[in-house]
Amino acid sequence: MSSIDKQLIQRKMGKRTFQNKLLKAIFFMCIIFSILVLGALIIRVVSQGITHLDWNFLTSFASRFPEEAGFKAAVVGSLWLMVIVAPVSVFLGVGTAIYLEEYAKDNRFTRFIQMNISNLAGVPSVVFGLLGLTFFVRLMEMGRSIMAGGLTLSLLILPIIVVAAQEAIRSVPNDQYEASFAMGASKWQTIRRIVLPSAIPGILTGSILALSRAIGETAPLLMIGALTFIAYLPENVWDGFTVMPIQIFNWTGRPQEEFHFVAASGIMILLFLLIIMNSVAIYIRNKFSKRY
Amino acid sequence: MQKKMLSLFMLVALILIAACGNGDGSDNGSSENSNENTSEAAETTSGDVAIDGSSTVFPIMEAVSEEFQSSHEDIRVTVGVSGSGGGFEKFINGETDISNASRSIKEEEKSALEENGIDFTEIEIALDGLSVVVNEENDWVDELTIEQLKQIWSESSDVTTWSDVNEEWPDEEIEFFSPGTDSGTYDYFSEVVLGENQIKRDAALSEDDNVLVNGVTGDQNGIAYFGYAYYLENKEDLNVVPIVNGDGEAVEPSQVTIQSGEYEPLSRPMYIYVANESVQNDAVYDFLTYTLDNAGTLAEEVGYVGFTEDHYQEAQGKIDSLR
Structure with missing residues (x-):
């Protein structure tokens, strides 16, 4: 009566376990490959950069002597840039996401905007640089300032934040909306008390990852005329600036080999900052996601 | 729809604030504060010198700026790397005082400068041998x-x-x-x-x-x-x-x-192009004088070849005649 043919299963079992093992091996190789590449990169950077990495490196300006070259202006420039990029991009990004998810009707226009946002996420960063140059630097007469650079980078990462925030808002269970409305809450109350608290881990993770991308961008900033040599610290958002990736790029192109080591030290600092930012993202996600 | 209008409005407002702020914040403001009661009041000028252009010329100008900056703390020198062409584009727009180039200026760049009323002086700053x-x-x-x-x-x-x-x-x-x-x-x-x-x-x-x-x-x-x-x-x-x-x-x-x-x-000169109007600015003039005094030695430190002393003196004469 049994519809299970034990013998047939026995015969096929060998092939199936083999298949299983094969696929497991393939996927394992995938992860090993990426870890090896990453490991090789990190080992190379650290072994080259560690010799040059000291307090002086962080507290002095760029120099024609590799021993004296420092990263100060670049680190401070990058941090200044974040002062603009973080509030502007998160505010605009989350605002857009809330509107699109909560208020916008599902019509052709909304879908058109939605599609464009996704497309924008794939536009090469140089194009955003051109946009920043014509719009912020020239038209708005901001000059080659931190403000112009910050707004350009904000636009660059805006689509990423919008998509991440939308995703997070969409994952809030419908029951909770209905419960909230049933209690007589208005739309805004629902968004503020119910939707945002439960979407915040996703929103913040997406935002911080987007900011990490902004901190590593060179092309759009070169386009709008960010500087390479600057021996003073910016005092306000209208000053000129340089950022870490520009300095690193400049050092790697130098003929003197010692400058390549200096660049490696710079990469270490940049990686360190990125790790910190990503750790914060993970911490926030874990902390808030336990609430529900 | 209202919400969207609101966020649009906020964006515009933000940009406007940004644009307005610039007028009083940047260039002209920095020149009057500081150093009124320093002992050598005669020597201290302040201001900004904006340089941009070729990445090939960059090491020379970086070296000059680095040295200059350590003795002239009130003058803020910045050097960008947009490439010879990108540098000229900014120069034509009047955004920079000095443009670095690893080639001489092209005809169309010349006429664009003319159109914008920018007179310039070409200075050969060092030599490179391909x-x-x-x-x-x-x-x-x-x-x-x-x-x-x-x-x-x-x-x-x-x-x-x-x-x-x-x-x-x-x-x-x-x-x-x-x-x-x-x-x-x-x-x-x-x-x-x-x-x-x-x-x-x-x-x-x-x-x-x-x-x-x-x-x-x-x-x-x-x-x-x-x-x-x-x-x-x-x-x-x-x-x-x-x-x-x-x-x-x-x-x-x-x-x-x-x-x-x-x-x-296969030897070729490295150029800097100076806006004649900027030379009237003491900060730029001081910087140029310093550059012509030291470019020869500093260029050799970073792997280029300097001209003879006469060449730089001749260039200095050209600059002086503009004042």
Whole structure:
């Protein structure tokens, strides 16, 4: 009566376990490959950069002597840039996401905007640089300032934040909306008390990852005329600036080999900052996601 | 819809605030604060000097600015790297005081400047000798003429192996490494050597000259050309090819031969272009004077070749006459 043919299963079992093992091996190789590449990169950077990495490196300006070259202006420039990029991009990004998810009707226009946002996420960063140059630097007469650079980078990462925030808002269970409305809450109350608290881990993770991308961008900033040599610290958002990736790029192109080591030290600092930012993202996600 | 209008409005408001703030924040504000009661009040000027342009000239201007900055703390010098063309674009827009270039200004850039009413002065700040190099183990190439270089590098010629150039040389395929088409180095080489011809299509192009160095050191049949500084730094691992000059002599690039003009036609000047109006600004004038006093020595420190003293004095005269 049994519809299970034990013998047939026995015969096929060998092939199936083999298949299983094969696929497991393939996927394992995938992860090993990426870890090896990453490991090789990190080992190379650290072994080259560690010799040059000291307090002086962080507290002095760029120099024609590799021993004296420092990263100060670049680190401070990058941090200044974040002062603009973080509030502007998160505010605009989350605002857009809330509107699109909560208020916008599902019509052709909304879908058109939605599609464009996704497309924008794939536009090469140089194009955003051109946009920043014509719009912020020239038209708005901001000059080659931190403000112009910050707004350009904000636009660059805006689509990423919008998509991440939308995703997070969409994952809030419908029951909770209905419960909230049933209690007589208005739309805004629902968004503020119910939707945002439960979407915040996703929103913040997406935002911080987007900011990490902004901190590593060179092309759009070169386009709008960010500087390479600057021996003073910016005092306000209208000053000129340089950022870490520009300095690193400049050092790697130098003929003197010692400058390549200096660049490696710079990469270490940049990686360190990125790790910190990503750790914060993970911490926030874990902390808030336990609430529900 | 209301919400959207609101966020649009906020964006516009933000941008407006940004735009307004600029008027009182930047350039002109910095000149009056500070240093009224310093002891040497006569010497201290303050202000900004904005420089941008070629990445090839950058190391020289970085060196000058670094030295200048340490003795003139009230003047803020900034140097950007947008490439020769990008630098001119900013110069034409009146955004910079000095534009660095590894080539001389083009006609269309000149007329654009004229249109915007910007008069400028061209100054040759240092020399670079394009060095043609081959692998360390390549002991057969002892000299090349410009004509031979043209044969070797032109796509249209039928030279593919060393023996095609000279029958005594090995019958092995030449591997080409060239700076990218965006670089001034490529422009100069193609103007002087290739003329109308296209560069070999299988040449490996790279914007990073270190990649070219690695290419030639790693390939016995490699040939490349790049700035003198890159050759100087990798002297031990490469063979430089003496180039036959107009007098029929094969000359190796060196400090002496580049400065004296014997190493030609592959020596080229590095330029800075100064907006005449900016020279009226004391900060820019001081900076230029300092540059012309020190460019020779500083250029050599970073791997370029300086001109003789007379050249810089002549340039100083040009600058002075503008005031």
